[in-house]
Amino acid sequence: MIALETWLEESRNPCIQKWCSVLITLGASWETFKREQRVVVQNLSDEGIPKLAACDLYTIVKEALIHAEAPLAVYWNLENIPIPMEQNAKEIVTRMKAILSQHGSLVHFRVYGHIPECTRSELQLSGCSLVDVSQGKNKDLIDKLIFLDAIEFAFQSETASICFITSDVDYTYLLSKLQKPQWKTIVISTGHADALHKNCDIAIQWEREILQPKLTPPPGFQPFSSSPFPLASQSIGKASCIVPNATTVRESPSVKGQASVRANVSEYPEAGHFSDEEVRILRTVVVNNAHVGISGPGTLKSQVGGMLRTTYPLLFSDRAAVQIFLAKAIATGNVLEGFHGGLKVLYLPEDRHKIESGMSIILSDRMPLALDQIPSKVKGVSKDLPMLIFFAKHQIPPYDTFPEKTFVQSAGKWIILMYRSLCDIDRAVKSKPWLSAGIKIDWRAVTGKTCPTSIPELFPCAKCESNSSVAELFAEAGSESRHCRSCFISDGFWTEAKATNAVWKVIKMLEMMSENDDVYVRSSLLRKLIVERWPEMCYSRGQAALWVEAAVESGSVCELNIKGQSSKRSKVVCLGKNLRWASQNHPDASMETDTEEQLVRDLLWEGDVCIPRTEIINKLEQVFPTMDTPLKRNKMFLNAAARNIFCIGKGPHGQVVGLTKEDVEAGLKMLHRVDFQPDGDLNSEERQSSVSSVPTIDLERLLASQPGVIDFSRNQHQLFIP
Secondary structure, eight states, X not given: OOOHHHHHHHOOOHHHHHHHHHHHHHTOOGGGGGSOHHHHHHHHHHTTOOHHHHHHHHXXXXXXXXXXXXXXXXXXXXXXXXXXXXXXXXXXXXHHHHHHGGGOEEEEEEEEEOOOHHHHHHHHHTTOEEEEOOOTTOTTHHHHHHHHHHHHHHHHOSSEEEEEEOOOGGGHHHHHHTOSTTEEEEEEEOSOOHHHHHTSSEEEEIIIIISOOOOOOOTTOEESOOSSSHHHHHOOSTTTTEESOHHHHHHSOHHHHHHHHXXXXXXXXXXXXXXXXXXXXXXXXXXXXXXXXOSSSSEEHHHHHHHHHHHOTTTOOSHHHHHHHHHHHHHTTSSEEEEETTEEEEEOGGGHHHHHHSOSOOBOSSOSSOGGGSOHHHHHHTTTOOEXXXXXXXXXXXXXXXXXXXXXXXXXXXXXXXXXXXHHHHHHHHHSGGGGGSEEEEHHHHTTSSOOXXXXXXXXXXXXXXXXXXXXXXXXXXXXXXXXXXXXXHTTOSOHHHHHHHHHHHHHHHHHHHHTTOSSEEHHHHHHHHHHHOTTTOOSHHHHHHHHHHHHHHTSEEEEEEEOTTSOEEEEEEEGGGHHHHTSOOOOTTOOOHHHHHHHHHHHHHSOSEEEHHHHXXXXXXXXXXXXXXXXXXXXXHHHHHTTSOEEEEETTEEEEESSHHHHHHHHHHHHHHHOOOSOXXXXXXXXXXXXXXOOOOHHHHHHHSTTTOEEETTTTEEEEO
């Protein structure tokens, strides 16, 4: 029976894992838990373990102790699994007893069949009870005798361990009936006995773990274990149980240990060889435990490792043996390794299409840190960048950098990377694959501020087949094919004539916005309005962004980062003639506009359902001389909207003012019908003339006129205004 300390360290029970170090520090042993429950629970409580947890610990360890001391019976069908001529029967029995000793106290070891004289005395000297059976015409007589003896033994004991040495699938039904908590079933079999292994608690390989084929280590290597039966307890394939330094592997931390194990396997190609039996074992465990703990395809790597140790304890006696085995499997391509959130997942090679066809982003529903441990800066930025990746600092590759356009914040042992959308996370993971191991969450969903973010559907590019969201695809007018940005530009769809046409349309949109006192427009709103006005020419907001970039590069339009009234910076676009308004301060937040608001309200009550915003602007300028700037008039509209006095509607064809949202929506539809006309009638020369007529921005003069106010980045075509 193994020591309690070893059992505690290898246990996968959450309660045991949590209090394992405390029990080891206290020097607990199996004898500790043989005492009365009240005494043990009180002693554990006195040492700082909560009383409920102490009760659970006692129950779990007591049950394990009962099973470890349960009576054990072995039933060997010698006709089905005979002893090879070159092997010694006494050594085989001694080996099996040593292996089975941790599963119970041996009561009897029975051997059934026609027992040869050469092995009879060796079996008797080993303590085996021989049941001579001459089957004759009744070929199933041995199986029937074993069935009866096993059932009688099982029902005579409250708890029992029963071992069958056979490869006959006829035992499957008996094993399925013995799958009860009070019974532990063990099968020692040869070859491919999948049906038996699926219905037993522990499976042991006859050829590999009992007969012990002798393995020759490479020069300079030593066996992994120093136990009396090292090969039986550690062998996992040809030369695969051997590592350069067993002590180094056992003492390494989890990450470094895994790396060292993989390095040892890769250094010796012969050690990477996988036998058919090893492949069968691995595939069986991966298939049987698929979808456990995850919603997508694949099997958790931790689940596979745990089941390997539980089902084949002699093959995988400790974690290092499992690490070597799985590292070999991944290196040889027998399984594929991926990620599900922050968890490692194993896939079979034939399931590759399931991985590639699905979205690579899996959102977790919980953070690795408590809410009060999240830096306040992260909470503030989360309004604009709600998609987070939590990545452990010790797992960051040395000398590597984070992806571009990433907000990075440190929080204890974690680095928090923040993005605007799932597509941004997907791009970051593709540029830095190691980020796929991070824990990805939607801040809004985790904090309960909104519903969880739905994963956007991705579509492939018609040329390179890379996946992109609909908002990032580009299309040629009249064509059904969709392309990513790089393919759209490189394939000649984005010509100089089309760029000039796009610039003209952007200018036209900005002029319409300027007439409505929107002297500078948020980039996101501008892209949205462009797509709505020219849907056949501009397929997505990504394509609209390309239009805006062309307008900025032409010098007719300027893009700025400006601080708004909420003291939050945002990216805006404006015409050159309106750039002066960007450098002016906003009206004071306490500015009163009650009189102006009342005038607009009276106009709406007296007039139609809604009024174009340009008419309201003209009326304000006539009646109120103080309303002489767009910024002041915008302040009046903001105050009115905040008090729900009237509403403003902004559409691709104009803007309207109404008393209710319904009035505004009706007004925008009316504007669409009245103002709608094709914009494709102008030829390229006329468009070029229209673009040329727009005054370009003289940046040198602007910088000289307002030193220290505007910080301009020429390479990015942006102005940064405080």
